[in-house]
Amino acid sequence: MYRQLADKGFCTITSHPQGLVNDDQIYRWLMNYVDEHMLDVQLFEYDPFGLTKWAKQLEINVDWQFMPVKQTTPYLMHPTKFLQTAFVENSITRLDDQVMEKALLNAVIKEDKIGIQVDKDKATLKLT
Structure with missing residues (x-):
């Protein structure tokens, strides 16, 4: 089912060999989405408890404002x-x-x- 939904663009199947969340894949997807849609990100809100590698990469590499929620x-x-x-x-x-x-x-x-x-x-x- 998920493969069919991925073909339609509703989700992306992780590229991790064991099926785990791939932080690099999430980071690249978000950066591409922002670029493709020419978004001017004003604020990025995140759950500090679930802060992951890709969110930490954002803090280092972009000049967005960040706010824990x-x-x-x-x-x-x-x-x-x-x-x-x-x-x-x-x-x-x-x-x-x-x-x-x-x-x-x-x-x-x-x-x-x-x-x-x-x-x-x-x-x-x-x-x-």
């Missing part, structure tokens, strides 16, 4: 509510992207005393 409700509640509202009101659309569909179907809204955030329904299905 913790994966906790205070940081995620406003973007989560914005996205939830946009989906409900059909003000955003998505292609027939089965990778995104699987991630969205596995997403649940988690609420605590501070607000809401997206969480995974099943730990085995990653949203990355």
